[in-house]
Amino acid sequence: MDYTRMTVRWVARAGYGARGLVYLALGALTFNAALEFDEVEDVHGAMREIGHQTGGDIVLFGLAAGLLAYGLWRFVQTTLDVDGHGWRPTALAIRGGLLVSAALHISLAWACVQIAMRWSGGNGKPVQRAVERILDWPAGRMLVIAGGAAIVGAGVAHLVKAVRCGYRKWFEASPRAMAWIDPVARFGLFARGLLFLGVGGFVLYAALTLEPSEARGVEGVMLWIQDRLYGRIMLAGLALGLIAFGAYGLIEAFVRRVGLGAALR
Secondary structure: OOHHHHHHHHHHHHHHHHHHHHHHHHHHHHHHHHHHOOOOOOHHHHHHHHHHOOOHHHHHHHHHHHHHHHHHHHHHHHHHOOOOOOOOHHHHHHHHHHHHHHHHHHHHHHHHHHHHOOOOOOOOOHHHHHHHHHHOOOOHHHHHHHHHHHHHHHHHHHHHHHHHOHHHHHEOOOHHHHHHHHHHHHHHHHHHHHHHHHHHHHHHHHHHHOOHHHOOOHHHHHHHHHOOOOHHHHHHHHHHHHHHHHHHHHHHHHHEOOOOOHHHO
16 A cells, blocks of 8 residues: 555645635635624634634644645645646646645644634734735835736636636546536635635735735725625625635545546546
């Protein structure tokens, strides 16, 4: 038995499952905000809400382990190119995105630990703070523009993946199962893509206007939606999409083909 391949497989599956659970919680909180006119939350807010529940700290530690596993899997995908993307410019862009995803999910795992240990409330506006710091660097404006463009690119990639069903080639599921997986996956990817477009658009606007306060993360984008005409309806639709993306993550945990030889099978 190849224990290395088996370990990678289970690390990846745990990671997909943890990401799915986080988005299920985020979607549920967002839907409640749409119905009750409550303040919307970001991913850190969803983690804080989990921590407030009975046994929530244990759940947060479990999520931290899962998100760390997901980050490590993304790192393996990037460095070993297990999905066979190759070295073309577009492939390198995809692999770069996977590396960024690895860093983001490892940071989310650390945030889970901080919230569980009461070291940090997870408050603040991380995107706005990051933009403010980077704008003070040499060529900071161009770096922020590049970052915003990358986020927009990730959003477009999600939309394309939803339209073309690009996830299918990695799924090992029967046609009967795919009949119900497809609408869930496509709706979830579409919703997350729109969210990324919103975050990236605000980051670009902040860079172009040199106003860091204009940068918005997930929470800021959802607050902006909530304040629009018919914002409650749009927010509820986005919430359902985030719940669908969470379900998509849980589906990936079971049916996605993973492992060091995934690209060769």
